[in-house]
Amino acid sequence: TINIDQDKEIIEEVANKDVRMFGISDIIDRRTKNHASRAIAELDRAFFETAEGAATAVTTSETDIVEVVEALIQKAETVKNEYVDGVDRSMLVITATPSAYGKLRKYIDQVDGGAGNESIGMFHGVEIHSNVRQTADLLIQARGSIAQPVAIDEYEAERIPQSNDFSIDLFYSYGTKAVTPDLVFKIEKAGTDEIVA
Numbered sequence: 001t002i003n004i005d006q007d008k009e010i011i012e013e014v015a016n017k018d019v020r021m022f023g024i025s026d027i028i029d030r031r032t033k034n035h036a037s038r039a040i041a042e043l044d045r046a047f048f049e050t051a052e053g054a055a056t057a058v059t060t061s062e063t064d065i066v067e068v069v070e071a072l073i074q075k076a077e078t079v080k081n082e083y084v085d086g087v088d089r090s091m092l093v094i095t096a097t098p099s100a101y102g103k104l105r106k107y108i109d110q111v112d113g114g115a116g117n118e119s120i121g122m123f124h125g126v127e128i129h130s131n132v133r134q135t136a137d138l139l140i141q142a143r144g145s146i147a148q149p150v151a152i153d154e155y156e157a158e159r160i161p162q163s164n165d166f167s168i169d170l171f172y173s174y175g176t177k178a179v180t181p182d183l184v185f186k187i188e189k190a191g192t193d194e195i196v197a
Contacts, residue, residue, distance in 0.1 A: 002147050004175040008042060010035045014157070016164040024157050028168060032155060035170045041133070043148060046176045048095070048134040051146050054178030055139060055186040065103040068187060069094065069138065073126050075185050076140045087183060089125035091142050100137040101130035136186035145183045150174040 012035075014027055022030075060071040072094070077087045096104065101120070108120060120128050126140070153171040160167050178184060 002149055002175045002177045002179075004149060004151060004173050006046070006175060007173045008039070008171070010038060010170040012168045013160065014166045014168055016166065019166055024166065028155060028157055031168050032170075035168075039152075039170065039172055043150065043174060043176075044133045046174070047146055047148055048131065048139070050148075050176045050178055051139060051141060051184055052134060052136050052186060054146070054181035055136065055141075055184040056182075058185050058187050060187070065100070066107055069104060069128075070124060072138050072140050072185060072187055073124060076142070076183065079183060081182060083180075084183065087142050092126045092140055093143060094123070094126055094128040094138060094140045095131040095134055096128065096139075097134060097137045098130055098132060101128075104128070136188050138187040140185050142180060142183035145178060145180045146176065147179045148174060148176045 012031060014031070018027060058072055058075050060068055062068050062071055073089065073092065076092050077089055079087055104123065105120060108123075122128065131139075151173045155168070155170060157166045157168050159165075
């Protein structure tokens with residue numbers, strides 16, 4: 001059971017003069033993009049707070065970033081319990097702080113002679129992304145380990161009573177829960193100066 005217990009709202013007042021100059025549909029389109037960015041940031045933050053809170057901390061004596069990431073991958077893929085008999089690497093996703101991601105990126109640049117793909121994409125068969133909304137330097141999870149159902153109400157622009165202005169409102173509710181916390185792991189300090197590329 002995942003409680004949808006977080007109710008959020010973004011309410012913005014738009015002056016009638018702006019509506020006259022740009023049209024209500026153009027203003028709604030512009031503000032919708034901004035509101036979506038804010039909602040995504042809120043949902044992302046809640047998602048990663050939940051993931052980190054549920055994650056099992058992994059320690060390793062390795063200092064080379066490649067070995068650290070590989071140790072994390074192996075920890076996740078070798079999970080065996082009543083419900084899990086190993087996890088295929090294609091089902092795992094790693095997120096890394098910009099610092100840890102940068103160290104891995106630097107290593108890859110050195111190995112591929114500076115070919116310079118913009119993102120890493122995959123590393124040792126596991127999808128990997130840079131993430132500014134987590135505190136643990138490396139976080140790995142099986143897809144679907146964190147559930148986050150979201151209900152979003154339709155956008156509407158409404159005239160504010162006893163005013164010449166309009167209100168553009170976005171209301172959404174969500175809940176976030178780790179449904180398979182045994183498949184979420186983190187390394188807190190993989191981005192320290194001890195890690196070398």
